[in-house]
Amino acid sequence: MLDPLAAADAASDTPAPAAAPASGHTRRGFVRGVAVAGASTMAAVALDSVGATTLMGDSAVAAGPPTPFHDFRAIAASPADQFEVPEGFRADVVISWDDEFENTDGTKLRYGFNNDFLAYMPLPGKTDEALLFVNHEYPAPFFQHGNADGATKTVAQIEIEQYSVGNSIVHVRRGAEGTWDVVSPSPYNRRITGTSPACAATGPLSGTTQLNADGTSVKVEATMAGSLANCSGGITPWGTALSCEENYDGYYGAAGYGWRNKPGTERYDEKTYAHYGWVVEHDPYDASSTPRKHTALGRFRHENTAFRHVPGKRFVLYMGDDKTNEGVYKFVSSRKFVEGRREENLKILTEGQLFIAKWSPEGRRRFKNTDGSGLLTATSGRGEWVLVNDSELVDTSALLRKRLGTDAFNQFFATNRPEDVEVDADGTVLIAFTNNSTVNDRHGAIRKLREDNNDPTAATFSWEDYAEGGQTGRADVGEQGFSSCDNLCFDESNNLWVVTDISSSSLNNPAAPYYAYHGNNAVFMVPRSGPNAGIAYRFANMPVDAEGTGPYFSADGSTLFVNVQHPGEETSPSKGAVYGQPSTYRSYWPAGNKTAGVNPSLPRPSTVAITRIPQAAGPGPGPGTPGPGTPAPGPGTPPPGGSTTIPPTTPKPAPKPTGKTSVSVPSAVKLATLLSRGVTAEVRVREAARLQVQLRVRVPKVGRSKARTITAVTVRRTVSAGEHDVRLRPGAVARAALRLRRGRKLQAEVLLEVLPVDGSPRKLRRSDRFRVS
Secondary structure, three states: OOOHHHHHHHHHOOOOOOOOOOOOOOOOOOHHHOOOOOHHHHHHHHHHHOOOOOOOOOOHHHOOOOOOOOOOOOOOOOOOOOEEOOOOEEEEEEEEOOOEEEOOOOOEEEOOOOEEEEEEEEEOOEEEEEEEEEEEOOOOHHHHOOOOOOOOOOHHHHHHHHHHOEEEEEEEEEOOOOOEEEOOOOOOOEEEOOOOOEEEEEOOOOOEEEEOOOOOEEEEOOEEEOOOOEEEEEEOOOOOEEEEEOOHHHOOOOOOOOHHHOOOOHHHOOOOEOOOOOEEEEOOOOOOOOOEEEHHHOOOOEEEEEEEOOOOOOOEEEEEEOOEEEOEEEEEEOOOOOOOOHHHHOOHHHOEEEEEEEEEOOOOOOEOOOOOOOEOOOOEEEEEEEEEOHHHOOOHHHHHHHHHOHHHHHHHOOEEOEEEEEEOOOOOEEEEEOOEHHHOEOOOEEEEEEEHHHOOOOOEEEEEEEEEOOOOOOOOOOOOOOOOEEEEEEOOOOOEEEEEOOOOOOOOOOOOHHHHHHOOOEEEEEOOOOOOOOOOEEEEEOOOOOEEEEEEEOOOOOEEEEEEEOOOOOOOHHHOOOOOOHHHOOOOOOOOEOOOOEOOOOOOOEEEEEEEOOOOOOOOOOOOOOOOOOOOOOOOOOOOOOOOEEOOOOOOOOOOOOOOOEEEOOOEEOHHHHHHOOEEEEEEEOOOEEEEEEEEEEEOOEOOEOOEEEEEEEEEEEEOOEEEEEEEOOOHHHHHHHHOOOOOOEEEEEEEEEEEOOOOOOOEEEEEEEEEO
């Protein structure tokens, strides 16, 4: 069919050359490269001019300079309850569920549950500081309060769950050793939860009453409370983050989370109120901004977003409906992105037209055999974009099936769970189809979609399946293949990174033998050029029952952030688990290791930072390719500067201390020293614990500024029994306040809070004081 917006472009704009590439990497591309056409785009133009980029071949833009992650020795599949990376790298937990962090206004916050999407958003002018925008997809009632029965849940239990979903905006800073810590307090730190703040609805449905596919009425109110079911997401070139509300339909009823047991929660009833199921736009840099839910983008199980911007063309956003036999969507805005016109750009997602992809000869990959073998369908074809009417936006998939017919929808529009959509540097769209048991697709595939004439507003496209999951038959360690691809991202050299999403119930389960080769879920790197192009190399292993989500590189490419979601998810009273008794849980991660029988602990979803350990120059794998598939080193002492596993396979020996838990600091510290290097607190604990160490300073009145106690910095970490040094350096806001008091005598206090790693509520508190002169 004819795309009216593409036709308008053709009439009103100077057409872009057919080979002109997109100027937008997507949500997991580098933030510095998304606002304008950058070096990678220029490379694509040059390569295309000599015919190096083809419709479905490996992207020629993959050729590029070595990155900190470009060479490594692939690791073997593993069922172990630990996070593992290759030799020469280290993995560190940045923040975990229920960790406290603080805003400078004194608001105490806690990190949400089941972290999914992550965006690294640099702070202007600060190469070692950034904001992490993180989604929290869904609660885990058993781990949070012990009651998974929606029919009997109390108000207090519901409120715990409501606070644990939504989003976290966390200010982080890289220290001298290259590891990342939370900056707390910080004016950027905040939470979006299942109840607040109020979000504004935009677009054609805001403030209206619509009809569901079954003919019942549903209200799309202009103001909506909070956000939930936040799966993946994306970024925009004007500096905002997009959060996708996916499985929004199980919160109200007793068969789900049972939030109806709390008075005043009727707006969580998705059949009566359309408060959830949207793409939500946030400004992480502005705490006073109002989140906006864009009704023009449709209401379905949104997984993620990926934008494409070509100068002179209308702005385009790609999306997937993360459910078996659902579709891939494209939103074509009525507006164009113009760099520097932020207020106008903020209107881009409020008006336009939504389209669904129609695949020919068929959208799904169907297989003959239940083990995922015997492909029955084509691996390439053509397609067109079919308009979604405004009246179909509120219940998008169901209303489209009603109009198009179930049989036609299943043949031409349905796909195998589109969990991720990304835009390559040359404009090609990559789609991760995770799996689909209804058509015997056990392992999924990555598909390439290329718009005709490389025009993002085109009405038609070509497609080809690019990489398929399943066993490869390769013998080398770490090259056996991925299964159930989920989130994708690109590194600086345009290599493709893939995380997997085999369901927790199928992992390491004899009843699902087709996944036996895979072990736990994992992270893979796929070179896009060179002698190893197309081979998936295993880079990281997840703990028991967990999946890796939200892979995102720092702006300089030196850190790969990965969220670890739902460790121990299959823990259940029906399988012998007892709430409050960690030894009965399926995972002890990150404080312990179930398979090794080490330190039974409450499993906690966490954000992990992976960095390369600096080493002296020497022989090693060649640039641009992974090294030979040799096994990772066996258990041993963690390498200097960090560990290849969380928790360490063999922790450094630490004798059980005698005496009491304590914290000690010098009696006096110079202000200049405190500002430049901080103060070191010596902490002693009798057992493995989660620590919170806080530096507070009493500052006297200066001018109109009142005397008060400020929290200069908060540090959290999980430690083993023994003695530990904790460096406390005031944050930027605190340093500014302290400089105003230069020459005055100040009193400071270090507060230590110790929490058991098993998640029990008991706490120990200790403190010590010092003078600042």
